[in-house]
Amino acid sequence: xxxxxAFTSAALFGLGTWLLLQRRLTRIVIGLGLxxxxxxxxxxxxxxxxxxxxxxxxxxxxxxxxxxxxxxALTAIxxxxxxxxxxxxxxxxxxxxxxxxVVADDLEDRLIAAARRVDSDVVDLETAQLERESDSAxxxxxxxxx
Amino acid sequence: MSDVLVPLPIVIPLFAxxxxxxxARFRVVQRAIALLSLTSVVxxxxxxxxxxxxxxxxxxxxxxxxxxxxxxxVVDRLSxxxxxxSSVMLLVVLLYAVGQRGVERDHPAxxxxxxxxxxxxxxxxxxxxxxxxxxxxEMMLAASYVLLTLGGRPDQVRAGMTYVVxxxxxxxxxxxxxxxLYAATGTVNMADLALRIPELSSGVRAGFSLLLIFxxxxxxxxxxxxxxxxxxxxxxxxxxxAIFAGLLTKVGVYAIIRTQTLLFPIDSQQGTMxxxxxxxxxLIGVLGALAQDDLKRALTFHIISQxxxxxxxxxxxxxxxxxxxxxxxxxxxxVKTNLFLVAGLIDRHAGQSRIxxxxxxxxxxxxxxxxxxxxxLSLAGLxxxxxxxxxxxxxxxxxxxxxxxIVTVALVVSLLTLFSMTKIWAGMFWGEPEAAPVxxxxxxGGPGVMVFAxxxxxxxxxxxxxxxxxxxxxxERAGSDLMNPSVYIDAVLGVDR
Numbered sequence: 001x002x003x004x005x006a007f008t009s010a011a012l013f014g015l016g017t018w019l020l021l022q023r024r025l026t027r028i029v030i031g032l033g034l035x036x037x038x039x040x041x042x043x044x045x046x047x048x049x050x051x052x053x054x055x056x057x058x059x060x061x062x063x064x065x066x067x068x069x070x071x072x073a074l075t076a077i078x079x080x081x082x083x084x085x086x087x088x089x090x091x092x093x094x095x096x097x098x099x100x101x102v103v104a105d106d107l108e109d110r111l112i113a114a115a116r117r118v119d120s121d122v123v124d125l126e127t128a129q130l131e132r133e134s135d136s137a138x139x140x141x142x143x144x145x146x
Numbered sequence: 147m148s149d150v151l152v153p154l155p156i157v158i159p160l161f162a163x164x165x166x167x168x169x170a171r172f173r174v175v176q177r178a179i180a181l182l183s184l185t186s187v188v189x190x191x192x193x194x195x196x197x198x199x200x201x202x203x204x205x206x207x208x209x210x211x212x213x214x215x216x217x218x219x220v221v222d223r224l225s226x227x228x229x230x231x232s233s234v235m236l237l238v239v240l241l242y243a244v245g246q247r248g249v250e251r252d253h254p255a256x257x258x259x260x261x262x263x264x265x266x267x268x269x270x271x272x273x274x275x276x277x278x279x280x281x282x283x284e285m286m287l288a289a290s291y292v293l294l295t296l297g298g299r300p301d302q303v304r305a306g307m308t309y310v311v312x313x314x315x316x317x318x319x320x321x322x323x324x325x326x327l328y329a330a331t332g333t334v335n336m337a338d339l340a341l342r343i344p345e346l347s348s349g350v351r352a353g354f355s356l357l358l359i360f361x362x363x364x365x366x367x368x369x370x371x372x373x374x375x376x377x378x379x380x381x382x383x384x385x386x387x388a389i390f391a392g393l394l395t396k397v398g399v400y401a402i403i404r405t406q407t408l409l410f411p412i413d414s415q416q417g418t419m420x421x422x423x424x425x426x427x428x429l430i431g432v433l434g435a436l437a438q439d440d441l442k443r444a445l446t447f448h449i450i451s452q453x454x455x456x457x458x459x460x461x462x463x464x465x466x467x468x469x470x471x472x473x474x475x476x477x478x479x480x481v482k483t484n485l486f487l488v489a490g491l492i493d494r495h496a497g498q499s500r501i502x503x504x505x506x507x508x509x510x511x512x513x514x515x516x517x518x519x520x521x522x523l524s525l526a527g528l529x530x531x532x533x534x535x536x537x538x539x540x541x542x543x544x545x546x547x548x549x550x551x552i553v554t555v556a557l558v559v560s561l562l563t564l565f566s567m568t569k570i571w572a573g574m575f576w577g578e579p580e581a582a583p584v585x586x587x588x589x590x591g592g593p594g595v596m597v598f599a600x601x602x603x604x605x606x607x608x609x610x611x612x613x614x615x616x617x618x619x620x621x622e623r624a625g626s627d628l629m630n631p632s633v634y635i636d637a638v639l640g641v642d643r
Contacts, residue, residue, distance in 0.1 A: 020315070025307060032314050039321040046329035069328060072277055076321050079284045083317075086291055087310055090303055097300045111439075 005045045012038030025091040025101040029084060036080035043073045151197070152206040152219045154190045155229050155268035158183050163261035170254040177244055180257045184237040184264060191230035198226040199620065202627060203637035205274065213639050214338040218274035220638055223624035224472060225271045228400055231476050232271070234606070235392050235483050236264045238599050242487055243385035245595025246494075249296050250385075256296065263289035263389070270397050274638055275335045276327065279401060280320050283365070287313050290394060293386045294378065301381050309378035316364035323357045330354075337638035340408050340631055355410040359402060359420075366398030368457065369427040372450045376434065379449075380442035384490030387442060391449055392483035396475055399456050403471065406460060407628040408635075420461030421552050428454030428559040435566045441489050441499040444570060445482075448525060451559060452478050458556060459540050462547045469625030470539035473618055477524070477536040477610060484521040484603035488514060491596060492574065501573035508575040513597060515575050520604050522571065526564035532610040539618065 012034045019031025047069035054064040091101050162183030169175040198204055198221055208217040221229070240260060243250040250256050266286025273279050291313075295306040328334055330350065331342040343351060360371070367375045379390050410416065431451030438444040456478075459471035489499060491514050496504040508515040524533035537560060544553040610617065627633050 020311070028307075028311055032311065032318070035315070035318045039318045039325065042322055043325040043328075046325040068334075069325070072324070072328075072334075075277070075281065079281070079288075079317075080314075083284075083288060083291070083310070083314055086288070087314075090295065090306055090310065093295075093298050094303050094307070097298075097303060 002045050002049060005041055009038045009041040009045070012041065023102050025087070025094060029087050029091060032087070033080075033084055036076075036084070040073045040076055040080075043069050043076060045069075149204060149206040151190055151194050152204055152221055152272065153208075155187050155194075155233065155272060156265050158187050158190070159261040159265040159268070163258040163265070166257040166261060173251065173254075176254075176257040177250075180240055180261060181237070181244075183261065184233060184240055187233045187264065187268070188230070188237055191226070191233045194221055195223075195226040195230050198223055199623065203634055205638050213274075214333055214335045217278060218335060218337075218638055219272045220274035220337075220634070221272055222634055222637075223620070223627050224400075224403070227472065227476060227620065227624060228271045228396075229268055231479050232267050232393050232396075233264070235479055235603075236260075236267070236389065238602050239385050239389045239392070239483060239487070241602075242388070242490070242596050242599035245593070245599060246385060246490065249383040253296050255292065259289050259292045259296075263293065267393055267397060271400060274337065276324055276339065277334045280317070280324060283320070283397070283401075284317060286394070286397065287317070290390060294382045294390075296383065296386070299381075305378040305381040308374050312364065312374040316361055319357070319364075320361045323354070323361055326357070327354060335638070336404070336408055337635045340635050341639075343409050351410060352416070355406070355416060358405050358409075362398045362401040362405070363423075364398075365395065366402060366457075367395050367427075367450050367453050369423050369430060369454070372427070372431070372453075375450060376443055376446045379446045380440065384486070384493060388483050388486035388490065391446065391486045392479045395449055395453055396479055399453060399475065402457070403460055403468070403628065407468065408631045411629075411631060417461050417463045420457055421549060424454045424456075424458035424461050425552055425555040426454070427451070427457060428555060432559050432562040432566060436562065436569070439501050441492065441501055441570060441574065442486070444501070444566065445485050445489060448485075448563065448566070449482060451563065452482070452525075454559070455537070455540055455556065458552055459543060461552075462543055462549065463629075464543060464547055465622070465625050465629045466543035466546050467540075467625075468628050469618070469622045470536070470543045472621040472624045472628075473539050474536035476617070476621075477532045477607070480603060480607045480610060481521040481524045481533060484600065484607060485518070485525065487596075487600040487603060488518045488521070491517070491593070491600060494593065494596075496574075501570055504574045505577045506575070509578070517597075517600050517604050518575070519571075521607060522567045524607055526567050527560045528564070530611065532607050532614070535611060535614045535618070 016031045016034035016036075016038060019027045019034065022028060022031070047066035049065075051065035052063045054067045094101050162179050165179050166176045169179065194204070203220065203222045205213070205221075206219045207213060208219070211217070243256070243260075263286055266282050266284075266289055269282035269285060270279060273282055291306065291310050294309060295302045324334060327339065330346060331339055333339055333342060343354070346354075359368075364371045364374075375395070379387050382390060406416075406420075428451050431447050431449070431454060435444045435447035435451065438447060452474075456471050456475055459467040459474065461467070491511075492504065492507060493499045495511050495514060496507060498504060520531070524531035527533040527537040537556070541553055541556055544550075544556065
């Protein structure tokens with residue numbers, strides 16, 4: 001049973017990581033959800049095999065399940081749930097602003113990359129251009145993704 | 147009596163946060179509650195520091211469950227120093243935010259979230275077990291997500307995505323590390339872990355050590371894991387960036403110091419690895435800062451560079467090294483918060499923070515220039531400043547351990563930091579004012595309170611040099627506690643373990 005859970009956890013981690021590397025926020029959210037489930041299963045397996053409910057004075061110690069990882073997993077689930085809700089709200093806001101949910105590049109980074117190649121006079125032109133582009137950043141990244 | 151004080155730095159801000167939610171429509175009441183609660187946290191932190199300095203370690207078991215079973219809060223000298231420094235900074239930045247009135251006035255959520263952030267930061271310093279460290283981190287991070295995106299501008303949403311996603315990945319890795327630690331040792335209490343980890347084989351131990359450095363390294367902004375930091379911090383509202391820069395990365399550094407000294411004591415191989423990471427972090431941070439044309443982004447890259455200095459001291463694994471780190475962290479928190487508060491003043495005065503476009507601030511606003519000069523010199527580590535004392539202690543510790551190459555790197559990086567500060571100074575402060583200062587936003591409050599709050603941080607960093615002697619001795623006592631983990635373990639588990 002523990003082996004099966006370990007494999008499940010590994011599979012969730014793998015799928016989650018792959019989704020995390022995408023540029024769309026919805027896929028990233030799903031990826032993070034999968035990784036969250038993977039870690040919670042890992043946390044659950046860390047307590048050892050299944051057993052009886054841990055009630056004091058009701059039998060042999062060895063028959064009981066370890067209650068602590070379950071408590072920890074419960075807390076971790078709640079926290080992941082809260083943060084995922086926040087991420088979804090942010091994805092919605094991003095969609096409201098740009099009609100898209102692609103994670104855009106940082107404007108300053110692109111400016112510095114551009115400044116290496118061109119004279120400082122041209123940079124101002126590039127700034128204006130980049131600022132215009134960043135408004136429709138979705139279209140730019142659309143091409144690079146496919 | 148003393149163990150009543152221990153959870154107060156967490157309880158007071160959380161309680162105040164609940165109260166400020168109730169008074170969401172009355173901004174004046176919110177301000178009064180927030181300022182009052184953070185002031186009392188400063189008071190509690192002072193009392194804790196004095197008490198802990200007498201008795202070394204104070205613990206509190208929640209619900210009187212004995213240590214390895216229940217939730218334990220522990221305050222040793224390092225935690226007490228960190229709680230005091232962070233609560234003073236939180237109070238000063240709150241004052242600045244009230245003076246600026248931007249986010250503070252427009253969003254009823256600002257005060258509750260800010261207080262939750264304060265509780266999360268204190269909780270990470272005080273908690274005695276790994277799982278509550280995770281919970282404290284999440285409390286702090288969840289508050290920081292909201293503060294970063296408060297207002298919901300497009301660039302904030304973009305920066306917030308990077309920040310939230312990378313923090314979530316780090317948190318998932320943290321839970322995974324916790325699960326593996328629990329499976330290997332059967333406990334999450336740090337003192338208990340310190341006893342059981344030496345029973346593991348050396349390979350497993352090294353694995354755990356690396357996993358924890360990786361997890362906390364993301365939060366602290368260590369060399370290969372820092373990329374998210376300069377993208378996300380500068381987009382937040384001014385006071386929020388200041389508190390992020392001053393505190394959040396240092397909580398990661400605190401966690402690295404705590405786990406490495408308590409759980410994985412002296413291991414030379416690990417030390418060398420940490421020193422290499424430290425050197426690269428210092429160098430990449432300062433080079434990144436030199437390439438920037440935006441003041442806030444340049445300062446954000448300097449944060450990374452300073453994290454390198456802290457890890458440098460830790461990597462030496464000597465009492466002198468750890469002492470220097472404790473001393474340097476306090477100094478950096480002061481200076482960094484100070485610089486970002488000044489950056490906010492510049493932003494307000496010149497209407498922008500681009501180094502190549504603003505100019506002549508020294509003439510048009512001499513107070514801002516003075517407020518910038520003090521921490522800037524301190525950051526570069528020039529002799530009369532507090533930065534000199536911190537860097538001197540670090541370099542001295544490095545020379546004491548005969549680690550010449552890392553000392554050389556640290557000195558070169560100091561020079562580069564000075565160069566970067568000169569570049570900012572020449573670009574923004576010297577010369578004629580290029581354009582008439584932008585008319586202040588009619589909705590903004592008077593700058594008096596903002597200048598006053600910034601002045602406090604400048605005064606604190608000057609006072610830090612004046613009292614460098616006693617401060618260093620305190621740091622030394624904290625450092626020797628850290629290098630002798632049995633003090634901590636005995637205090638938590640009881641001597642008759």
